[in-house]
Amino acid sequence: MQIQESEIETYLSDKNVIRCIFFSEFHHIAGPKITCQVPENYVSKDIFDNASVYIIPKAQLQRSTLTVTLKDCKILGFPVKIDDKKYARNAFYFNLCFVCDAEARTFHYEPVVKKMADFLMALEVENSFLSSVSVDKTRLAGMLRQVMDDLNSHNMCTLTEGTMTTHLKVVRLAPEPKPVYDHQVPIFLDSRDKFFDEQWDLTTQQVLPYIDGFNHVSRIAAEADVDKNLVKSCVQNLVYYDVVTLIPIFQYSNVYATTPKLRILAEDHDLQDRCINYVSKSSRQLAYLRDIYRMYASMIHNTSTRDLCQRLNPQSLRIHERRLIQFGLIEGLIRRVYxxxxxxxxxxxxxxxxxxxxxxxxxxxxxxxxxxxxxxxxxxxxxxxxxxxxxxxxxxxxxxxx
CATH class of the missing domain: 1.10.10 (Arc Repressor Mutant, subunit A)
Known part of the structure; x- marks a missing residue:
């Protein structure tokens, strides 16, 4: 399943956007200070002073992701120390910080802040880009503005300074997948042919051939001759990356019931096309949407799949009943009655x-x-x-x- 742009936009809602980016350094006389920020004066001196002990922290917290939540904002940074005798006190301390609303989630920005801090450190080591900012802030201010605008608008940004380039990207962070159980059935969300063995570790490569949408975890473990706990870990990892999802075991004694999402099938033409192609017995003779819809609508409590097939005869309707159930579960059109x-x-x-x-x-x-x-x-x-x-x-x- 592809990660849709709209999903990322929903996840990075208005309250989670970056409100400000500032560059802070430790001045050997003035102490911690903000050297450059966009927009200007967003973080006041009072706010900075209250959080400065965490923005330019002790040595033990260097190169650690630090988040400080104040009344009106949340500051995320990755403090860096560069040791060199050319600096006053033999070291240069700095921190590149993102500022969001106090209630915002900022976990998805942590890899970006760290990567940008490493990029700035490389620029400083290469040509003293940061330590000369006090004299000319123009280039750094332009860089911070570009990062804030691009990440807020497109969730990605490419920075180039001299011969050095870095690519920043905000990735969707899925919640931790739920535990995988023996009786659950993994099924691919996209064609198996689109995945190459080289993408996976050896255990996953051993498990993948037995994922067919019908084998449950216990059976996969037995047929692949892999420890059951390892199979569960593999499947959990595949669920996390949206390669597979989990559905119940298929049996003709199963009972299913429709969900409110079934009405979407009557309105969404793209969903209709995918459904027809998925559940038809043959690509040369496709099933009719009205027959597919009638079978879904007939799934009610106390009616087993066997009873349904005997009454409606899906084979004569060019419908593959097992794939009909699979598609309905994947898309949430039906649910299993346990x-x-x-x-x-x-x-x-x-x-x-x-x-x-x-x-x-x-x-x-x-x-x-x-x-x-x-x-x-x-x-x-x-x-x-x-x-x-x-x-x-x-x-x-x-x-x-x-």
Missing amino acids: KYPINVKRDYIDNDENSRDVKYDSVYKYFTGAYSFDEICCHTNHSVAQLEEIIDRDPNVVVLLK
Whole structure:
């Protein structure tokens, strides 16, 4: 799945834009001071004085990303010290800082601030670009203005000074992916052919061939002969980079229900085209949108996929029912209705010990309402039919659908 520009623009909302960039240095007589800032006088002397101990900090905090939140603003910097006998006190201290609103998120700017600080340090070592700023601030002011304008407008900026160039880019920071479970099924969000083995570590290369949209994590681990925890880590990494997403195990006994997003399918022509191409049995004879929509709309509680297929016969409609389910889950048009067995009589003891097989007893610890059929089947190696047989034979077990 491609990262859309609109996603980045939403993430970098108005309250998260850069309000000011300033360059600060330690003067051997005057102490910490702002040498150059754009726009001018955005950060007052009082604000700077309150935060200066963190803007030009002690040696232990040099080359560390520091964020200071004050009443009206948040200052993000990466203090740098250059040791050289040519400077007063044998060192040059500086910090290039971004200023945002106090409530803004600035984590996504940290790599940019560090990279720009390294660029400025290289310029200083090469030709004393920074230590001469006190005399002529024009070039540095122009550079800071370009960075602020370009990052706020395009989330990227290219700086060139003399023979040196650097590229700055604000990247989308996705939230940490949720834990991956044994019963979940990874599925590619784009064609598998677009990814090359050289992009991945050896373990991921071993796992990728078994990701087909139907194999769950436990089965992938078994077929790839890879430790299950390693498979989970690989899949979690692929989820983070939007290479795969996770969907439930497909079985004809599954029940699905539509979501409010289904109405988008009736209005969005691009979504319609992608849906038709994805769920059609053949690229030469495409399914009709009305038949696809009717199948989705018929997914209601207490109607299994098997019942739906027997009633509507998707094969005759040129529809691949498994891919129909996959597309609906990926796009959020439908959701899985899970079954959770609950033993309402937890202290249940069968008077006839021989009437219950030991393998049946092993599943009862999962009948708490916290485990779905998918999870229980993966943990116990029971099939859905076996699990339903156990539940049907025991009047003390009820099934919650949600």
